[in-house]
Amino acid sequence: MTDTLNKTAGANAPINDNRKAELLSKQVKHIDIKSFDARPIVDAMSDMSFTSRDLGRATKIYNDMLADKDCTVVLVIAGSTSAGGCMDLYAELVRNKMVDVIVATGATIVDMDFFEGLGHKHYQALEVPDDDTLRSLYIDRIYDTYIDEEQLQDCDFTINKIAESLEPKPYSSRAFIREMGKYLVEHGKKDNSLVKLAYEHDVPIFCPAFVDSSAGFGLVKHQVDAAKEGRPYMVLDAIADFRELTQIKIEAGTTGLLMIGGGVPKNFIQDTVVCAEILGHEDVEVHKYAVQITVADVRDGACSSSTLQEAASWGKVNTGIEQMVFAEAGSVMPLLASDAYHRGHWKDRAKRGWAKLFA
Incomplete structure (x- = not known):
């Protein structure tokens, strides 16, 4: 991790603090799903065609998950919707018992949520200058969203600090992220943090590629420093x-x-069905309900790892209660989540507390 406190970039070019402040002047505001009732528009879209109808059916399936008292709901997040304005949306799902388990990318959990939990922000790009210029100012870009690299390095160092405080032994990503949540309870600066709320509500978070994020830098430093000092x-x-x-x-x-x-x-989450069978639980249920929101294409054999129908051939999901929604998630998740919040099935749901399984 590079020390940027000397305010230099590139060869020896000084950072223009005024220019940096200008580019980082407009914060991303995260949408509040409680502030509006999306039920009327989702109902209307259900009677339309194309993606509108798909969203209507997907929202119904999510409501069915919440109404099914036997159903554990797993929220799966990839991509940058958290940075783009959906961060508080996901936090509300945890706060209101609308999800019970989370599987996500390290970037979603560390670079976006934990990052803001420490008090840092994401910014709207009012303009997109040459990316070499952004680099000279220590500004990282996610499409039309900016992150202050110096603040992100604070996130890296905090991860390192947490690692240094733990007993030197193996940890699942769930166990380590729980320590991150505990840290935010004690030192955080944002109540509506997904990591913090998950810790408080015993919702486990898994990041199967955890080090593919800012956490990786802090954890590598932890291991290198420990190895140099001859300690575990x-x-x-x-x-x-x-x-x-x-x-x-x-x-x-x-x-x-x-x-x-x-x-x-x-x-990762879909493969749990196959893994359970391999462990001898041949009566394990496929995932009964499934919704996927994506812009990925199917023609290259990928679609962010197959359509839900294709996944059924692997024995992972039920083909009867699934819906693909081909849309940019930041534009449709607020409607789906607001609809589900205002329909209120979550009010009668029991708290699962799956994190206690590993206490």
């Missing part, structure tokens, strides 16, 4: 991630998936 260090156990999530699937029985994007998090 903590490690992340990816096998434990898979084992723990499969254990939840076995214990939960009926499950529903609300998936934003796809890729590794999507494959």
Whole structure:
């Protein structure tokens, strides 16, 4: 991790603080799903065609998950919707018992949520100058969203600090992220943090590729420093991630998936059905409900790791209660989540508290 406190970039070019402040002048405001009632528009869209009808059916399926008292709801997040304005949306789902388990990318959990939990912000790009100029100002870009690299490095160092405080032994990503939530309870600057709320509500978070994020820099530094000093260090156990999530699937029985994007998090949760069978639980249920919101294409054989219909051929999901929504998730998730919040099925749901399974 580079020390940027000397305010230099590139060769020896000084950072223009005024220009940087100008570019980082408009914060991203995260949408509040409680502030508006999306039910009328979702109902109307259900009677339309194309993606509108798909969204209407997907929203109904999510409401069915919440109304099913036996169903454990798993929120799966890939991509950058948290940075783009959906961060408080996901936090509200945890706060109101609308999700019971989370599987996400490291970037979603660390670079976006934990980052803001420490008091930092994401910014709207009012303009997009040459990316080399952004680099000279230590501004990182996610499409039309900016992050202050110096603040992101604070996130890296905080991850390192947490790692240094732990007993040197293997940890699943769930166990380490729980320590991050504990840290935010004690030192955080944002109440509506997904990581913090998950800790408080015993909602486990899994990141199967955890080090593919700012956490990776802090954890590498932890191991390198420990090795230089001849002391043991903590490690992340990816096998434990898979084992723990499969254990939840076995214990939960009926499950529903609300998936934003796809890729590794999507494959990870879907594979728990196959893993349970390999462990001898041949009566394990496929995921009963499934919704995926994505802009990925099917023609290259990927679609962020297959359509839900294709996944059924692998014995992972039920083909009867699934819906693909081909849309940019930031434009449709607020409607889906607001609809579900205002329909209120969550009010009668029991709190699962799956994190207690590993206490």
